[in-house]
């Protein structure tokens with residue numbers, strides 16, 4: 001299927017009619033971090049399955065619904081459940097969520113994700129404000145015919161993770177009981193976790209955390225000029241750091257363990273956006 005402006009617009013128009021209003025902030029929640037959705041007041045919930053031209057969530061720990069409402073006095077739309085390359089979607093399909101959010105009228109995009117800590121100074125439960133990313137795998141959500149309504153064929157990635165938003169995130173992090181860092185997110189296509197040798201290579205090349213999401217969304221946001229903040233929850237030390245196998249249970253357990261303070265933090269962040 002070829003995606004045109006109308007493809008995305010049909011999904012956005014459907015949602016705007018359901019919501020009856022435009023959100024200011026779009027939030028995409030990562031694995032095990034869906035709890036935040038319970039913070040949305042006066043929620044209008046639309047399952048992904050009802051949205052024309054949208055995708056279906058298959059990943060573990062992802063609910064699969066779009067929730068519109070208010071958090072800390074701000075109108076938000078929250079995607080509880082995101083889409084990943086490892087689920088079998090093409091990179092082109094992975095442009096859909098952020099382009100639809102853009103057409104809903106959001107002015108800021110907030111991404112959260114679960115990631116493995118490559119930087120050995122980080123600990124499980126710490127938060128990394130993403131300063132930049134590295135994606136050495138082939139493919140891009142912007143590959144194929146350019147949709148000019150969103151942005152130009154070739155586009156800059158120099159300030160994809162908006163500097164002012166990162167400064168705000170780190171400043172508010174000082175008031176949180178959680179430990180904050182700022183670092184580089186490495187995109188792994190998954191679904192396998194990395195090998196210990198891959199993690200040593202990622203570390204040598206400048207990656208601080210590794211995960212299987214966020215980068216396709218960040219590329220789509222950069223293309224359409226959407227201010228972006230991405231927060232990675234270190235759910236585990238990356239492969240080979242500790243003498244134990246990685247499991248998705250550990251990822252979900254760590255995410256759950258910091259649910260309370262992380263939710264409080266994101267709420268405070270939204271109040272200040």
Ligand code: HPA
Nearest residue numbers: 114115116210211212238
């Ligand atoms: N690697 C890749 N993705 C992840 C990890 C990891 O260690 N932890 C959570 N998501």
